[in-house]
Amino acid sequence: MYTLLFVEDEYNVRKAIINTIDWSSLGFTVIGEAENGLEAIDIVEKCNPDVIITDIKMPFMDGIEFAKLVREINPVTKIVFLTGFNEFDYAISAIKLNVIEYLSKPVSAEKMRDTLISIKQKLDEESNNLRNIEILKQNYIESLPIIRTGFLLSLITSYTSxxxxxxxxxxxxxNLNGPWYLIFTVRIDRGSTIDLKGIDSIEDIDVIFPSLVNIAKRVSDKYLLNETFEYGENIVTILSDTKENIENYAEILMHEIQQSINKNYGLPVIIGVSNMFRNLEEAKKEYDNSVTALSYCSLMGTNKAIYLRDIEPAKGIKFVFDEKKEMEFSSILKTGTKDNLFRFISDIFNDLAAKGATFSDFQICIIEMITTLIKTAQNSISDFTEKMDINMSLILDIYKSQTIDEVQYNFKKLCCKVMECIDLERQDMTAVLVNKGYEYMKSNYSDPELSLRTVSKYLHISSNYFSIIFKRVIGEPFKNVLIRIRMEKAYELLSATNMRILEVAKEVGYNDQHYFSYSFKKYFNISPSEMRSRRSNGIVLGKL
Known part of the structure; x- marks a missing residue:
């Protein structure tokens, strides 16, 4: 038996239809009735009927609104609309709700029975289809690629037994039966200079990305068993074969992937490679390792495959560039001398050499130091991006170096360039800071409390530091400049106004008239009263 809900606001019509039809003989049972959509939706939520027969125009909630809510609860529920003759056009607008039938009022028992028979046939057909094993198998096969990708993503993003x-x-x-595995992650280096082929801009990479995945899959299939899939902006390949085969062919196939993508689309490719492993429970850890290796590719150049084993410090060698060294290096770059810098770098290299470090160990150390250098420059240089474009060739020279001495020489050269940029930036910032303080003095000279301390507080720096940089930029001590500002303003007021000397004194920041007069005479070799007297006698006062 299929379940049915009847919704009609006219009580007599509703009861007449319910009582007239022999529902059970047609394969239905009426599980509820309602006089509007508001009542009916509660029944739908509780009973989830197979079929709903509903009027369109009802109080509180009409049939159209009710049908929309039903579709949200159960998209496959069969809905039949009862419509008045002049409501038919209104009912047609609901076709997008997938209403199965429209019945015009008054509806005959025969028409209702025919409709119910047709609906039952559809329900039977759908029910049979659901039970049809072959159809279920086909549905599974069609969804298998999605299921596989979902499992592969879970393999590299979560720990599973x-x-x-x-x-x-x-x-x-x-194709993941082992016995050995290797994960490599392919990414397009969007930040590199590129000569695009077949696409108009770097943004089109998203459009052709499925083709890039297919290239990686096709090339990998030529050499080793694998599963290749996309994850965000990455193409991930899990190689699964014997240890010997992976060691013999992994590097070959990765190089071919890079060449193929570069040849077809002109896109630079970087690849990060994990360690080899035997248990797929380690897949997440090794995927993360491949991404870690990938992060070094941007520093070491494009169209390269970087193995995690090549960037891990050699066993038994304590990595010397720790957090303490990082802070010391950053401090030297910002405030040290070239002698300090050269001594620091030499000590690092000598320490590595004394421990028997390989050339790879030196490269790792340099990568860490360049990372610190870039962070320090970002925090210290306002137009960092523009200046780093200029210095990028120096970074590339470091990675092209063939010997340890050459690495050290090119690295020192880069550090000196960054130190120069930071020093120029600091000089510019010092001038800005002093000028800001000077403008504050000119705006607040009338404040008797104005002092080196109050201006320093306004600038959020120490008094000692401001005193030093003020004299360096202005060329005079703070106290002398403040006196000059006040005296020049006092001279102007005494020359151009009739303000009393006491008023002038207060206007330029002196509460004590006698001390003001003393300071004025010391500065101009004439007292305020003498100056005022000369002015009264018609003596023309010169400009300052």
């Missing part, structure tokens, strides 16, 4: 992993590998027919 071995039993569950290998059960899914068998069930999904994945």
């Amino acid at each position: 071995s039993a569950q992993i290998y059960n899914n590998i068998k069930k999904l027919s994945l």
